[in-house]
Amino acid sequence: MYFSVKLEQKAINSNSLENKSEKIWQNLIFLYLCTAHDQLLLNSPRVEIYSKGRWLSGAMGFFVKSFSMKKLATLQVGNQLFTFDLSQPYDLSLPIRDGSENPNCYGAENPVFETIRAKNFIGSVALGGSCNYQKITLTPHGNGTHTECYGHISAEKATINTLHKDFFALAQLITLTPQPHNEDKVIFWEQIEPLLLKHLPLEALIIRTLPNELSKKTRNYNQTNPPYLDSKIGEKLAERNILHLLVDLPSVDKEIDGGKLAMHKAFWQYPHAIRHTATITELIFVENHIPDGIYLLNLQIISLETDASPSKPIIFPISQ
Numbered sequence: 001m002y003f004s005v006k007l008e009q010k011a012i013n014s015n016s017l018e019n020k021s022e023k024i025w026q027n028l029i030f031l032y033l034c035t036a037h038d039q040l041l042l043n044s045p046r047v048e049i050y051s052k053g054r055w056l057s058g059a060m061g062f063f064v065k066s067f068s069m070k071k072l073a074t075l076q077v078g079n080q081l082f083t084f085d086l087s088q089p090y091d092l093s094l095p096i097r098d099g100s101e102n103p104n105c106y107g108a109e110n111p112v113f114e115t116i117r118a119k120n121f122i123g124s125v126a127l128g129g130s131c132n133y134q135k136i137t138l139t140p141h142g143n144g145t146h147t148e149c150y151g152h153i154s155a156e157k158a159t160i161n162t163l164h165k166d167f168f169a170l171a172q173l174i175t176l177t178p179q180p181h182n183e184d185k186v187i188f189w190e191q192i193e194p195l196l197l198k199h200l201p202l203e204a205l206i207i208r209t210l211p212n213e214l215s216k217k218t219r220n221y222n223q224t225n226p227p228y229l230d231s232k233i234g235e236k237l238a239e240r241n242i243l244h245l246l247v248d249l250p251s252v253d254k255e256i257d258g259g260k261l262a263m264h265k266a267f268w269q270y271p272h273a274i275r276h277t278a279t280i281t282e283l284i285f286v287e288n289h290i291p292d293g294i295y296l297l298n299l300q301i302i303s304l305e306t307d308a309s310p311s312k313p314i315i316f317p318i319s320q
């Protein structure tokens, strides 16, 4: 699938400013931009400036950043265009801290941040060292937001750093309540299907589960049989070519499932027709004020040559 990202920046409408003197000052900046724009870098982002009742175009100098900017990106997926507001990022990742103030699952030890000490050196400025220098020990699957590739369930080595190159994706965020099912709580395809915007070439699906309590950010999920996804969801998302699935649960599968990993396998179509570049991201957190809808997803990882990496999914809303 082809897509391109085009960056544009728009200055705020100067007519909306309440303070008149500030408005005059900004109009002066605008005029300076207009007269000076030929001398500015031609490769800098295009900027459109509203001044004296009309839009002016020009290149952007560094001084333009001194006032409030709206930064827009237009994404082309297939033959459809979407414009997103890059100045409104929503970070879906959880911070990873030293110690127990993190979510935890699958018996992972807490992350450890250790100050490195050598003969004549201590890696702490607070303790008299010349710089801060720490060793960090963590477990990607068990300590927080992480993105994994099919290497998580394969005997052959497959690494997230090699396979994940699709850093921007058209994503839909939906919110669901896991349904009681025997002793479990499960999300079913029948809940997702009616919410999916089928006319859009979606590449990623983000699921926020209810209740969406702040305690999820530091929850110990061990032996709690958390909610999970029915494996039919994996089949259906693969059919629709949705490559990235993001959830706020510790796993898309049941905590103790006898090693079946049915949802992981269905999503990656493993082993019969592996979707090599598909990813699953677990332990995200979507704040309650972020509305369901369409977003530009930027999914970044650490360049680790292993099956999973701590990750930083950021979403940007459609421009209003």
Ligand SMILES: [Zn+2]
Pocket: 141, 146, 148, 250, 251, 282, 308
């Ligand atoms: Zn995982």
